[in-house]
Amino acid sequence: MHDKERPLDVQSQKPRFPLRIEKAGIVNVIKEVVFNSSGRPYNVVASFDVFTDLPEWQRGMHMSRPGEAIMDILESSSSLPIKTFEGLCEEVSKRTLEVSESSSYAETRLRGAMVLRSRSKINGRVTTEPIKVISSAKAQREPPVTRHSIGVIVSGMTVCPCALEMIRDYSKDLLGAELGSRKTQDLSDLIDRAVNELPLASHVQRGTAKLVGYGAKPGALDVYELVDIAERAMSSPTQAVLKRVDEASLVRTAFSRPRFVEDVVREMGLEVARTYGGKVSQDTNFLFVQRNFESIHKHDVKAILRASLGELVEQLSLIEKPNAIGE
Numbered sequence: 001m002h003d004k005e006r007p008l009d010v011q012s013q014k015p016r017f018p019l020r021i022e023k024a025g026i027v028n029v030i031k032e033v034v035f036n037s038s039g040r041p042y043n044v045v046a047s048f049d050v051f052t053d054l055p056e057w058q059r060g061m062h063m064s065r066p067g068e069a070i071m072d073i074l075e076s077s078s079s080l081p082i083k084t085f086e087g088l089c090e091e092v093s094k095r096t097l098e099v100s101e102s103s104s105y106a107e108t109r110l111r112g113a114m115v116l117r118s119r120s121k122i123n124g125r126v127t128t129e130p131i132k133v134i135s136s137a138k139a140q141r142e143p144p145v146t147r148h149s150i151g152v153i154v155s156g157m158t159v160c161p162c163a164l165e166m167i168r169d170y171s172k173d174l175l176g177a178e179l180g181s182r183k184t185q186d187l188s189d190l191i192d193r194a195v196n197e198l199p200l201a202s203h204v205q206r207g208t209a210k211l212v213g214y215g216a217k218p219g220a221l222d223v224y225e226l227v228d229i230a231e232r233a234m235s236s237p238t239q240a241v242l243k244r245v246d247e248a249s250l251v252r253t254a255f256s257r258p259r260f261v262e263d264v265v266r267e268m269g270l271e272v273a274r275t276y277g278g279k280v281s282q283d284t285n286f287l288f289v290q291r292n293f294e295s296i297h298k299h300d301v302k303a304i305l306r307a308s309l310g311e312l313v314e315q316l317s318l319i320e321k322p323n324a325i326g327e
Contacts, residue, residue: 011060018056025051037083046112052103069095086148087218089137107138151212152226156234161258203296210289233267261303264290273312282310
């Protein structure tokens, strides 16, 4: 008999068709996240998704509970030792799991826009540049373990190596034809040096680099370092405001470092190995994605690379060992 003084718990009823649901929850909960870590500010307008699983004998999830968990953690963040995005996601997941007795796990995902204040690599000025931060934490009830992820998405530009090489060959042929019979070995060498050192035409595209680490402890992978790795992997960073002399400097930098999308994901892997090889567990997994918005095609191009830190460090040791290639 239902107690009329208490609302009927419809979610706890048995479903008509009893099947376990792998994932149910709330998505796109918008909140402001502010904290400081290592003397640097982290201020993000974030979208939260929180999920749990549902047993076959329970009709529905109590959807208010993960929302309350987000509010509780954010409101008490000043008293909690939260210094990372993945640490914040962990606290929300654990709180959700506490109030979801029938669930075996709770997972929180965070996506947000963050403005980085830093000194420009192009002109040395203090600049603010937008990036995207992505993070997650999945708290499991039995055994009681939590797995984290942290990553960034940044914009940059790439110069096509293939088109650049074709323009280089064309320039050599053009200069050689102009010289005609006057062409000597010294002039041929001068032509080679000129077309190899002078900026030449190619097609350029803006792209986004995505770099995510999975399984590292909170704080082991730094957002600012991940942004720097992703930007340096491309031909050049982009910047919101540039004077003419700065534009020229950026273009010269980009054309001295032509990169395919495949080059970019490999460069990110190389720099991750150099940066974290001795600092983070070798079991940490990484995802590298580069997408270019093509300037001369009607389609985009994309490259994806997945590897553990151990695999990256092993490959790094081979390319840095003298005479390793070809042995």
